[in-house]
Amino acid sequence: MxxxxxxxxxxxxxxxxxxxxxxxxxxxxxxxxxxxxxxxxxxxxxxxxxxxxxxxxxxxxxxxxxxxxxxxxxxxxxxxxxxxxxxxxxxLRQLSYFWPQAVGGPKPRLIESKLGVVAEAAHACGLQLDRLGLRDVAGEIEWSKVTQTRPADYEAIVDKAGRTPPIQARDIARVYDAYEEIRRERNLLDFESMxxxxxxxxxxxxxxxxxxxxxxxxxxxxxxxxxxxxxxxxxxxxxxxxxxxxxxxxxxxxxxxxxxxxxxxxxxxxxxxxxxxxxxxVRDYRSTPQVVRVANASLEHASGPAAAQRLQLVAQRPDGPDPSYTEYDDEPAEATSVARKIAALIESGTPAREIAVLFRTNSQSATYEQALSDLGVPYTVRGSAQFFDRPEVRGAVHTLRGASRADDHAPLVETVRAILAPLGLTPQPPEGRQAREKWEALAALAQLAEDVVAERADATMADFVTELENRVATEHAPEIEGVTLASLHSAKGLEWDAVFLVGLTEGMLPIIYAESAEQVEEERRLFYVGVTRAREYLAMSWSLARSPGGRKTRKPSRFLDGLRPASPSLAGRRAERASAKIVRCRICGATLTEAVERKIGRCAGCPADYDEELLERLREWRRAISSEQKVPAYVVFTDATLQAIAEHVPTSSAQLSRISGVGAVKLDRYGEAVLALCAGEEPARAGAAGHEEEQ
The missing domain is CATH 3.40.50.300 (P-loop containing nucleotide triphosphate hydrolases)
Known part of the structure; x- marks a missing residue:
């Protein structure tokens, strides 16, 4: 060229x-x-x-x-x-090639995860650690190795670095030493040793x-x-x-x-x-001027070596909407409102895959998963497992690879679907989160086959498997249609049209254990990374309490200072309070905090008083609706919503609308059929309302 x-x-x-x-x-x-x-x-x-x-x-x-x-x-x-x-x-390429002349003897075996060896080392040191503890110690060993810290020096260096180890420093040093001994004895090679x-x-x-x-x-x-x-x-x-x-x-x-x-x-x-x-x-081609202004302002008070090299971004895109800042009374109210805003964005034409909810820790994900499920919004959790590392995907790729050797030039899409069917690719999505995630992964592979055929009509199984192999090698997973839920760390390098930064409170961002000035500055950079993931729509939010009715002692993140309005409007605060009413268990009277409990109206441990036959009829009706409309069952109603309906047995549209998960759209679409089932009658016909709406 x-x-x-x-x-x-x-x-x-x-x-x-x-x-x-x-x-x-x-x-x-x-x-x-x-x-x-x-x-x-x-x-x-x-x-x-x-x-x-x-x-x-x-x-x-x-x-x-x-x-x-x-x-x-x-x-x-x-x-x-x-x-x-x-x-x-x-x-690895260089070490493998030169191993015979540089070291000699059998080549070591590469271990991709330290956990097994760390568990043995901890046991040898008389320590009993759960899986989370093992991961923490493994991370500390990795830090030691990349900073060239030897076991004998660990205690002194970690103290000098101001680092807080997950367990006693002397115990980590002992496990680290035992880990290295086991690794050498068994001729194992970890990434750092490589x-x-x-x-x-x-x-x-x-x-x-x-x-x-x-x-x-x-x-x-x-x-x-x-x-x-x-x-x-x-x-x-x-x-x-x-x-x-x-x-x-x-x-x-x-x-x-x-x-x-x-x-x-x-x-x-x-x-x-x-x-x-x-x-x-410095010319920013990703984000609107409104998002860029927030990104630049977020670093104005930064300090340290990184701040000295701060880049003042210059937006190159046309104007977009102003970023929003919203305060909520509690986490469920925050999650519910975010889910509603996401549903509105999707309704207005933004693809679900172009929307992300970003948070500081993975533990924050569950509340948003529930809120999105309640509204029938599909989502995927990034970081829960890499796509090609999932057992069902590995098995499917292996099966497809084998099938390509006997390629008979049959239609590609039909062939791929036939191969994936015994592995779990049913015509309609199953119920339950884990089963649904497995089905969605297989469906993504089937969709990839359709994409390959769209680009090349005469594509064969061999062509499809070549595409798969390239994607496995580059970790280029096929897109799963759904809103992305991700931690700020796992979002680095990615971008979306719309980004919701949630849980922006002191103690969460910056995280509570960020004590030194250097640690706080890293949290500030993490906030900056989150802001710069957004192309057009940026929404930032926080809640004052964890649970409805809880003490509102949380404070907005210091990183919002100078960015957000001085105080939320009175009307906005009243609206948020109205959406976060205290819900008590109808059995024991305790305040309900978990989303599922609030939905069904009782504590998870309190005895259920629902009509089991009605619940089964509702489930059968939902299966028929999801099959007819070609949507996952949870998009119609979640399990928790069906259970709440069976427990309350509403007799009118007003009663049905008061059940969490039954919004105006679903009431209009499915209300008549659900009320008929509650009355012991058969609905007119499955999905009738949905078809009438389309006409």
Missing amino acids: DADRLLEGLDPEQKEVARSVRGPVCVLAGAGTGKTRAITHRIAYAVASGVVAEQQILAVTFTVRAAGEMRGRLRSLGAPRVQARTFHAAA LELTAAMLTDSPKIAEEIRAQYRYFVVDEFQDVNPLQKLLLDAWLGDRDDVCVVGDPNQTIYSFAGATPGYLTGFPAAYPHATVVRL
């Missing part, structure tokens, strides 16, 4: 990045400023200009998906042979170092603010005394310090390389 053509369509700063093809280069790239576009064009421009051969470039990033995206862009830019890998993938051994191999063997450095002469490192000391050690070993390295990142998106990452390598790059070219990307 002609080199100059590669510069077409780039803005002035992106062109400067692309043209800076020699020596050290530091790209400070704000959220939404097109950093991947800039660095892939830089790589392609260097190749097209004859500066470096494709196979001599190593582009390093942090996730398999990001590496896959980079390879895809480079292919389209005429540089398909550039190596784009994660730190771990590049290290990087460490690769760096040591380059340091200790000049011959191997010379060979690797002859292969890779040109380096690009993305998300450089997330580099930890061990990764920096390996990068330095790759470079040797050369300086053809381009680093890219945003110090104000450093949110993994707890895992050993530090923005210091990025902010200190110009000092380490005084002759470096430094380019700032």
Whole structure:
């Protein structure tokens, strides 16, 4: 490809990045400023200009998906042979190749999860830890290894770092030491040891170092603010005394310090390389001016090294709606209101997959899952399990791979659905969350087959499996239609048309254990990451109490200071209070706090007094409706709503409308049929109301 053509369509700063093809280069790239576009064009421009051969470039990033995206862009830019890998993938490739001459003997077995070995090590030390405790200790071992902290030094260094270990520091040091002993005895290799051994191999063997450095002469490192000391050690070993390295990142998106990452390598790059070219990307192509203003303002009071390199984003998109700030009396009221707003957005044309609810901790997810279910809004929880790691998906991919070997050129979509049917892809979604999630994953694979056929009508099973293999390799999961529920950490690198930042209170954001100034600043950057995920619609909210009727002692997050209006309107406060009435158990009189309990009107432990035959009739009717309308059963009514109907047995539309989960739309659509069932009669016909509405 002609080199100059590669510069077409780039803005002035992106062109400067692309043209800076020699020596050290530091790209400070704000959220939404097109950093991947800039660095892939830089790589392609260097190749097209004859500066470096494709196979001599190593582009390093942090996730398999990001590496896959980079390879895809480079292919389209005429540089398909550039190596784009994660730190771990590049290290494993080199270590495996040179193992016979560098170490000798049998190659170690790579362990992807430390939990099993950590559990053995803890048991050997006389410690009994539950799964959560094991995960915490495993995380502490990972932090120790990436910061090059040895077991004997752990207690002193963790104290100096001001780090609060999950259990006694001396016990972690003991488990860490035992873990390393077990790992060495069994010839096991974890990800941190892999990087460490690769760096040591380059340091200790000049011959191997010379060979690797002859292969890779040109380096690009993305998300450089997330580099930890061990990764920096390996990068330095790759470079040797050369300086053809381009680093890219945003110090104000450093949110993994707890895992050993530090923005210091990025902010200190110009000092380490005084002759470096430094380019700032500040043109924000993602978000509206209204969202960008909030993002910029959120960092105005930031402090520390990252704040010194703060990028003032400049919006490039047209105006959009003003961000909203809403205070609620309690968490259920907040979740219910957010769910209603989401339903309205979907009704007005925003796809569910373009909406996200972001929170600080995964424990906040359940309330929003219930609220969305109550309104029949589909959702997916990000981070609960990676799509291709799910057992049902792994099994399905294995089965599809086997079927491709006997491809008889039958219609692809029908073939895929026939293969997935015995695995659980029924014509209609099943009831229950876990069963529904499994069904949705298989349905996403079937939809992917339809997408493949839409792009290429004569696609075969072999073509489909090739597409699947590429997606597995790059962690590019097929889209599941639904609102995304995600923690702020797992949302990094993603974007949506509409974002709801919820639970913005002191003690949650910043989190209660963020005590030092550095920890609070990291929480501020986490808030910034959340804000910059939104393209157009940004809603921020918080609640004053956990439960209805609870003490309203919570305070809005300090990160909202200067952003939100001084106080919510009286009318708004009255409206929110009206939507959060105290609900008491009709059996024992206790105040109900959980969403499901409030819906059915009694404590989960109190005896039920519903008509079981009526509940079964309601379920059969719901199955017929969901089948006829081709929607999941919970979209019609959730299990909790059906149970509440069976317990109350309403005799009028007014009584039915007072049951949580029966809004105006559902009352109009299904009310007549439900009241008929409650009266012991048969509804006119399943789904009649729905069809009349469509006519």
